[in-house]
Amino acid sequence: MTQAGTAPPGADDGTARAEAVLSRLQLLVTRKLDGLLQGDYAGLLPGPGSEAGESREYRPGDDVRRMDWPVTARTTTPHVRRTVADRELETWLAVDLSASVDFGTARWLKRDLVIAAAAAMAHLTVRGGNRIGAVVGTGSGVPASTGSRGWRRRRDTTPPAEPTPPSMVRLPARPGRKEAQGLLRAIARTSIRPGRADLGALVDMLNRPPRRRGVAVVISDFLAPVEGWARPVRKLGVRHDVLAIEVVDPRELELPDVGVLTLADPETGALHEVQTADPALRRRYAEAAGEQRAVIARALRAAGAAHLRLRTDTDWLLDMVRFVAAQRHARTRGTTR
Numbered sequence: 001m002t003q004a005g006t007a008p009p010g011a012d013d014g015t016a017r018a019e020a021v022l023s024r025l026q027l028l029v030t031r032k033l034d035g036l037l038q039g040d041y042a043g044l045l046p047g048p049g050s051e052a053g054e055s056r057e058y059r060p061g062d063d064v065r066r067m068d069w070p071v072t073a074r075t076t077t078p079h080v081r082r083t084v085a086d087r088e089l090e091t092w093l094a095v096d097l098s099a100s101v102d103f104g105t106a107r108w109l110k111r112d113l114v115i116a117a118a119a120a121m122a123h124l125t126v127r128g129g130n131r132i133g134a135v136v137g138t139g140s141g142v143p144a145s146t147g148s149r150g151w152r153r154r155r156d157t158t159p160p161a162e163p164t165p166p167s168m169v170r171l172p173a174r175p176g177r178k179e180a181q182g183l184l185r186a187i188a189r190t191s192i193r194p195g196r197a198d199l200g201a202l203v204d205m206l207n208r209p210p211r212r213r214g215v216a217v218v219i220s221d222f223l224a225p226v227e228g229w230a231r232p233v234r235k236l237g238v239r240h241d242v243l244a245i246e247v248v249d250p251r252e253l254e255l256p257d258v259g260v261l262t263l264a265d266p267e268t269g270a271l272h273e274v275q276t277a278d279p280a281l282r283r284r285y286a287e288a289a290g291e292q293r294a295v296i297a298r299a300l301r302a303a304g305a306a307h308l309r310l311r312t313d314t315d316w317l318l319d320m321v322r323f324v325a326a327q328r329h330a331r332t333r334g335t336t337r
Contacts, residue, residue, distance in 0.1 A: 055079045089214055090173055091125040092206050092240075093118055093134040096220030097190050098197035099266035105251045106313035110221060113247040113310050115188050117219045120320055122180040125215065132180055133173030136187055137202035139195030167193060168202060194269065199224040203232040206240075216240040218305070221247050222296045234303040242305040246296065249312045253293070254286045 055068045058078035068081040095118055101110040108116075118134070126132050169190065171183050199220055206216050216236050222229070222244070236242050255276045263272050276282060300307045308323045310316045 055081050089125060089130040090211060091121065091130065091132045091215040091217065092173065092211075093121060093132070093187075094202050094206055094216070094218045094220075095134055095136045095187055096197055096199055096202060096218075097136060097138045097187075097192050098199075098220075098224075099139045099192055099194050100196075100221055100223050101247065102192045102266060104249055104312045106249065106311075108312040108316070110247045110249055110312060111192065113312060113316055114219050115184070116316060117217075117245045117247070117310060117320075118187055119184055120317075121217050122184060124324070126175070126177055126180040129175050131173040131175045132183065134171045134183055134187060135202060135205040136169045136171065136190050137197040137199070138167045138190060139193035139197055168205065170205065194266070196224060196268070198228070200228040200232045203229055203236060206236055207232065210239070214240055215243065217243045217245060219245045219247070221252075222300075226295055226299045230299040230303060233300065233305055237304040242303065244300045244303075244305045244307050246300075246307065246309045247312070248293075248309055253289045255282045257282065 055071045056079060058067070058080050062080045066080045066082075068079045071079040071081075095114060097111065097114065101114055104110050104112070122132050167190075169186070171186055174180075174183075199222070203218055218233065218236075233242065233244070255274070257279075258276050261274045261276055263274055264270070265272075274281070297307060306323075306327065308320065310319055
C-alpha cells in the first residue's frame with residue numbers, strides 16, 4: 001500500500017496536467033450529466049431496492065420473487081410488491097491505472113478516459129448523503145513476465161534502478177462533493193508505474209470487508225488475462241450492482257498502414273518491429289483484437305455486470321448519457337440489464 005495521491009519528485013508537470021484535466025471534466029460533466037438521474041433511484045444503475053413499498057398489478061417481466069401473495073389472494077389479481085431504493089448509496093470504484101492505460105492515439109489518452117469515467121461516476125452518485133470511495137491500482141514498477149495486446153509506440157524502455165512493490169491505494173468512502181473532488185484529485189495524481197497491475201486483486205479489494213448492497217464500478221482496459229479477474233467480478237456481482245467501464249483506443253482494434261513500427265508492450269517492456277504495410281498482418285491483428293474484446297464482453301456478461309465501452313476517438317460523454325438513459329429505460333419497463 002502507498003499513500004493516496006503521492007507523486008515522485010519531478011512530477012509537477014503531471015500534477016498540473018491532472019488539475020487541468022479535472023477542471024475541464026468538471027465543466028463537461030456538470031453541463032451534460034447534471035439532473036440526468038433525479039428521483040427515486042439507487043445510483044447509476046437504479047435497482048429494485050430493499051425497503052418494502054406499495055403493491056401494484058403484475059406485468060410481464062416483473063420479478064416473480066416480489067409477488068405480494070396476500071394482496072393477490074384478496075384481489076384475485078396477481079400483484080407484486082414494489083420496493084423503495086435505499087436513500088444512502090455507497091459507490092466504490094476500482095480504478096486500473098496500469099501502464100497500458102498511459103496510451104492514446106486519438107482525442108484522449110486512455111488514462112484521461114479512466115479519470116473522466118471516475119469523475120462522471122462521482123457526479124452521478126454523490127448527492128443526498130451518498131458516499132463514494134475507490135481502490136486504485138498501478139504497476140509493480142518492473143516489467144511483468146508476460147505480455148498483453150496493449151501495444152504502444154516505444155517511449156522509454158530503460159528499466160527502473162530497483163524493483164518496487166505493487167501499488168494499491170484504498171481511498172475511504174465519504175459523503176459530499178468536496179470529498180469526492182479530493183478523491184478524484186488523488187486518482188488523477190497517481191503515478192503510473194511500469195509493469196502489470198493485478199486487476200483481479202484490485203477488484204477483490206471491493207469485496208473486503210463485506211459491505212451492504214451498493215454500486216461497484218470497475219474502470220479498466222481489461223487487457224489483463226480474463227481468468228485473473230472474471231471470478232472476482234462475478235463474486236462482486238452477487239451483492240452489488242456492477243458496472244464495468246472498458247476504455248479502448250482504436251489502435252488496439254486495428255493497425256494503420258504506416259510502414260515499419262517499433263512497438264513496446266508498456267507492461268512487459270517487450271519490443272516488436274511490425275510491418276504495417278502487410279494487409280494480411282493487419283487483418284490478423286484486427287481478428288485477434290476482435291476476439292479478445294469478445295472474450296472480455298462475454299466474461300463481463302457472465303458476471304452479470306453492465307458493460308460500457310468508452311473509446312478515445314469518440315464523444316465519451318455522449319456514450320455515457322446514452323448508456324445511462326438505456327439503463328433507466330430498461331428498469332422502468334421492468335426488464336433486466
